[in-house]
Amino acid sequence: MGCGLSTLRRPRRFMRSKTRYRVRWRFQRPQPGGEAVKIGVTQIILSDLSLDDTLELCQVADYEVIELVFGEGRDPDVAMSDDEIRGVRDRCERAGIEIGSSIGWYAERGCFIHPDRAERDQGMKCLVRSIEIANTLGVDAVLLHPGQLTAEATYREAWDWMVGGMKEVAPFAEEKGVTVGIENVWNKFILSPREAGEIVDEVGSERIGIYLDTANMMFYGYPEHWIRGLGKKIARVHFKDFVRKDRAFVPLMDGDTDWATVVSDLRKVGYDGPVIHEVGGDRELQIEMAARMRKIVSL
Known part of the structure; x- marks a missing residue:
């Protein structure tokens, strides 16, 4: 996630499919040099789709993994009860x-x-709710966008607020068995x-x-450096791509x-989680991104 969303260009809206999702058996694809890597997509860039339509897209494109976004007025909704959240989990399981x-x-x-302490408290409220939802789903990782750095604070102050907030929430995350992945985003912080x-x-x-986004540092750095430097600290990975001379996010492999x-570096540091793309675009592009992800993880 960068610049608030995953692409600088406004994605075309999806044509909603009337097809309901169906159960599909899935088999791991062994990859050269290591275990199979599961590919997925995030609901961050699928906000026009219902959960059912998202699952149907995943089946058609052969995504194995979904990153769910629970938001106000979204499907799924952040205000869902525990039983409703478990229902979301069951729908995903039935869809494979x-x-x-x-x-x-x-x-x-x-x-x-x-x-503003009120802003920091609201950030904590969102994060605590994220952890609660993940625990109910049986998921062991959540994404955290730290927020935007402003000129009103010093870098040291922002650093201390970030560390303090994470220390405050850590015991709760440990209790629930959920890892908080702090994403590197375009926010002038954690550069x-x-x-x-x-x-x-x-x-x-x-x-x-750390929730590593492979493109958010590319204007001023290299994803390889982040992978080698962070190693086991990487909780999850977002795949994106970037053209430096154009300062533009583009489809994977473009x-x-x-x-x-x-x-190769992800394998070397022992990362064994899924890779989830965050490339905005229409249905056809999402299907194409799945095909490209399969090529990427087989390199």
Whole structure:
């Protein structure tokens, strides 16, 4: 997730399918040099689709994993009861789609690095709800967008607020068995793998890690450096691509990413979770992204 969403260009809206999802048996695809890597898509870029239509798309495109976004007025909704959340889990299971991670967002998402304590408290409210939802789903990772850094705060202050917030929530995350993945986003904060690793180390909890976006640092850095520098601190991975000279996010394999090295380095550091793409676009593009992801993970 970067610049608030995953692409600088406004994606075309989906044509909603009337086809209901169906049960499909799935088999792992062994990849050269390691175990099969599961590919998936995030609901961040599928907000026009209902959950049923999202699951149907996953089946057609052969995505194995979905990242669920629970939001106000979304499908699924952040205000769902535990029984309703378990119903969402059951719908995914019946469709044969694994829930790789989840997000819980209120309309006001707050900000962990904002000078206003009320903003930081709202960020914590969203994160706690994310962890509660993940625990009910039986999912062990959530995505966290830290919020935007502003000129009103010093970098040191923002750092301390971020570390303090993570230390505060860590015992709850540990109790629930859910890892918080802090995503590297376009927010003028956590600009290097060294900084990302130091934040995780300062918090000192195995349930606080990094949700690595492979393109959000490409204007000023390299995903390979982040993978090698963070290693086991990587909780989950978003696949995106970027063209540096155009300063633009593009479909996977259309940008400057050295995918062979990215995949090789993920294997070397022992990352064994799913890879979930965040490329906005219409139904046809989402099907194409699944095909390209299969090529990427087989490199």
